[in-house]
Amino acid sequence: MHVDDPAFWRAGAISTVAIMSAVLIMLTIDSLAAISPGGSNVPRYTVINQHIDYKFDENRGNDVPVIGGPEPLFGKAVDAAAAEALIDKGKMVIQSRACIDCHTFFGNGAYYAPDLTKAWLDPAWETWQAITGATTREDAMVKFLMNPEKYRVWTRTMPNLGLTQQEAEATVAYLKWMASVDTNGFPPNFGHMQSKQ
Amino acid sequence: MSEISLLQSALLLGLYVALAGSYGLVYTIARLQDALILHRMACILYGLHGLTAIAIVAWTPLQIGWKGLIVASSAAFLAIPPITWRFLQRTHENEVRG
Amino acid sequence: MYRSQQLAVKYLAAAIALFGIMTVAGLMSAYYYINPDFLFGILHFNIAKILHIDTMVIWLLMGFMGAIYWFLPEEFGRELVGIRLAEILFYVFFGAVAVVAVVFIVVQYGNSNETALWFINQGRKYVEAPRWAAIGVVVVMAVFAYNVIGTAYVTRRVTGITAVLMIDLVPLLVLYLDAFPAISNMSADLFWWWWLVHLWVEATWEVLIGCIMAWTLMQLLGTSRRIVELWLYIEVALVLGTGILGLGHHYFWIGAPSYWLTIGGLFSALEPLPLLGMVVHAVYDAGTHHMKTTNRPAFYWLLAEAFGNFLGGGVWGFMITLPQVNLYAHGTQWTVSHGHFAFWGAYACGVLSVIYLVVQKLRGLDHLGGTLWKWSFAALNLGLVGMVGALLVSGFAQAFVERAIGGSTHDAFIAGQTNPWFVEGMVTRFIFGLLFAAGYVALVWDLLTIGRRAPVLAAAGAAE
Numbered sequence: 001m002h003v004d005d006p007a008f009w010r011a012g013a014i015s016t017v018a019i020m021s022a023v024l025i026m027l028t029i030d031s032l033a034a035i036s037p038g039g040s041n042v043p044r045y046t047v048i049n050q051h052i053d054y055k056f057d058e059n060r061g062n063d064v065p066v067i068g069g070p071e072p073l074f075g076k077a078v079d080a081a082a083a084e085a086l087i088d089k090g091k092m093v094i095q096s097r098a099c100i101d102c103h104t105f106f107g108n109g110a111y112y113a114p115d116l117t118k119a120w121l122d123p124a125w126e127t128w129q130a131i132t133g134a135t136t137r138e139d140a141m142v143k144f145l146m147n148p149e150k151y152r153v154w155t156r157t158m159p160n161l162g163l164t165q166q167e168a169e170a171t172v173a174y175l176k177w178m179a180s181v182d183t184n185g186f187p188p189n190f191g192h193m194q195s196k197q
Numbered sequence: 198m199s200e201i202s203l204l205q206s207a208l209l210l211g212l213y214v215a216l217a218g219s220y221g222l223v224y225t226i227a228r229l230q231d232a233l234i235l236h237r238m239a240c241i242l243y244g245l246h247g248l249t250a251i252a253i254v255a256w257t258p259l260q261i262g263w264k265g266l267i268v269a270s271s272a273a274f275l276a277i278p279p280i281t282w283r284f285l286q287r288t289h290e291n292e293v294r295g
Numbered sequence: 296m297y298r299s300q301q302l303a304v305k306y307l308a309a310a311i312a313l314f315g316i317m318t319v320a321g322l323m324s325a326y327y328y329i330n331p332d333f334l335f336g337i338l339h340f341n342i343a344k345i346l347h348i349d350t351m352v353i354w355l356l357m358g359f360m361g362a363i364y365w366f367l368p369e370e371f372g373r374e375l376v377g378i379r380l381a382e383i384l385f386y387v388f389f390g391a392v393a394v395v396a397v398v399f400i401v402v403q404y405g406n407s408n409e410t411a412l413w414f415i416n417q418g419r420k421y422v423e424a425p426r427w428a429a430i431g432v433v434v435v436m437a438v439f440a441y442n443v444i445g446t447a448y449v450t451r452r453v454t455g456i457t458a459v460l461m462i463d464l465v466p467l468l469v470l471y472l473d474a475f476p477a478i479s480n481m482s483a484d485l486f487w488w489w490w491l492v493h494l495w496v497e498a499t500w501e502v503l504i505g506c507i508m509a510w511t512l513m514q515l516l517g518t519s520r521r522i523v524e525l526w527l528y529i530e531v532a533l534v535l536g537t538g539i540l541g542l543g544h545h546y547f548w549i550g551a552p553s554y555w556l557t558i559g560g561l562f563s564a565l566e567p568l569p570l571l572g573m574v575v576h577a578v579y580d581a582g583t584h585h586m587k588t589t590n591r592p593a594f595y596w597l598l599a600e601a602f603g604n605f606l607g608g609g610v611w612g613f614m615i616t617l618p619q620v621n622l623y624a625h626g627t628q629w630t631v632s633h634g635h636f637a638f639w640g641a642y643a644c645g646v647l648s649v650i651y652l653v654v655q656k657l658r659g660l661d662h663l664g665g666t667l668w669k670w671s672f673a674a675l676n677l678g679l680v681g682m683v684g685a686l687l688v689s690g691f692a693q694a695f696v697e698r699a700i701g702g703s704t705h706d707a708f709i710a711g712q713t714n715p716w717f718v719e720g721m722v723t724r725f726i727f728g729l730l731f732a733a734g735y736v737a738l739v740w741d742l743l744t745i746g747r748r749a750p751v752l753a754a755a756g757a758a759e
Contacts, residue, residue, distance in 0.1 A: 186547070
């Protein structure tokens, strides 16, 4: 076969696509194991019963989630089935309200509202605890989610999406679980630095 | 990386590809017009692309593997326009003949 | 004219109509950044954005289908198999899109249950359309594939272009099945979602537009089939050779293993290489024809495609694709800048080129030219480039302030959004968006009237 012959390039196209697709499939199988709950990068949903932090790892050169001791959500530890139910519900809320079309999750979505990857760890919740009169971070988050339009902190306001108490709690659980996922250091320097204007 | 380094690196990377594209564009026009000045301009543009590659290697905080990729890609960018041109000439001439 | 070609005209007209809806929704989305109280309590940013991005996907898909319905009967030498079914489905498709849009606007949200996903909003980017509509899309695409493959089967005539097209339609359809699941695990959800989105817009769609451009070149420049097929195979090899594993550049930060940083970064860094070849090829074609053509608008939109693809996908993409930069640029207006430029260059310009080609044939003209198309071409492209530039400035500011300095907290987000460079970028983007919209109006007027104006203008066009 000669380079002038379309058949040569047809063979090239077929073999290239075949090889690349095969490699993609193999890597996908490996990745799916890592990203399943309980895999190397994604904790089981019961992690919502524990303290979660985000610290720089010298060996890896990026921030990594750190799972600590017991810190039950809403003061009540949940078993695996209940945790999964909360996460399922939380994701349903996120989809039914199209949160990803204002916010980003792991940086994916829309850019009108903040990224929610580490929202559970955001220092701003202290302010919201004060504003909402809540005693815990998760209570402040629930209060905010149920009536965001009441708690304006700048010119862009989150609209009221009609969340019930149950839906808001499930969403908070979801955000706590999400903060425990190892995202190879995204977002960088979260909470370590002072923001400047 | 620092915020300044971020913008510098990104701009250099964008400029790197933009100059490669400009070289390809001017090279092809030079071949079509057979104009010496355009050939020289193509060389200058590739030279600037090369300088951008050197700047990326010297001044960005990318690891050595990525810098190696930049250098290797520069070689590919150099070769692509003439090879594409020759191949286009050849396939179209074969059409006329055949 | 074949029935398939009449159907093609309907699809292309629908595509242009949805392009208009996309533009209006885009202007709305841009305006919220300037006036955050805009329609508060009535229609929020996320709904406007959904309308904007979903009509973008649909108008381009309809453009591809229209182009293929136009070219295929001539390719096969006969009417397409199952054309009656396709004709009915056009109205079903368009009707479904309208219903989905109205529900988005009027109902907006449901409760957190399956009913909402089936009938209102699935809330996954680009595939927000409820499941009932997603089933409709599958049916429409399946019948489309049947029209193509069935006709090939009956005629026993498979050219290189149709073979590539038919093989491409299979993954195109199968990948869309990710529009249905609601996976709780966000990492897994996004992992599969990117199979759909990336392997559509950076793989199967590239092949589709490659096939369409092959036919366009044959008709516009009289290029031989052998040459276009040879280059189509080269393009498929290079674009898919880099793009399939380039999928990894979406796996840097979603919880996937860190080897994707290397693999994804490497392959997506290679993606500009074939695009440079395309630029050389486009300039060669233009030069060897001395910029002369029987259809100037189609020709210029074709050139815009080659350059827009290289700049929007190649240059803008390369700026943000290496993981060291992407860590900061990810999920900012920088991404938006790249997205607008790449979609415009890679797909929109190509579809517009085909539309002008079809208009020339419809009106039975030897030459197509005039003045209005130039105004439209200039306004659309300048408007788009202006938006992209403004978004780039805002994106730089956001990555700089929110991510690199601020550490991406809520307060850092606000600091980025209120940064003067960011704000100016948003205002500038809106202004250029208005220019783009003006270009769209000129485009529609031109498509309706070109070739139908006074004979002296048609003669002037021929003399160009």
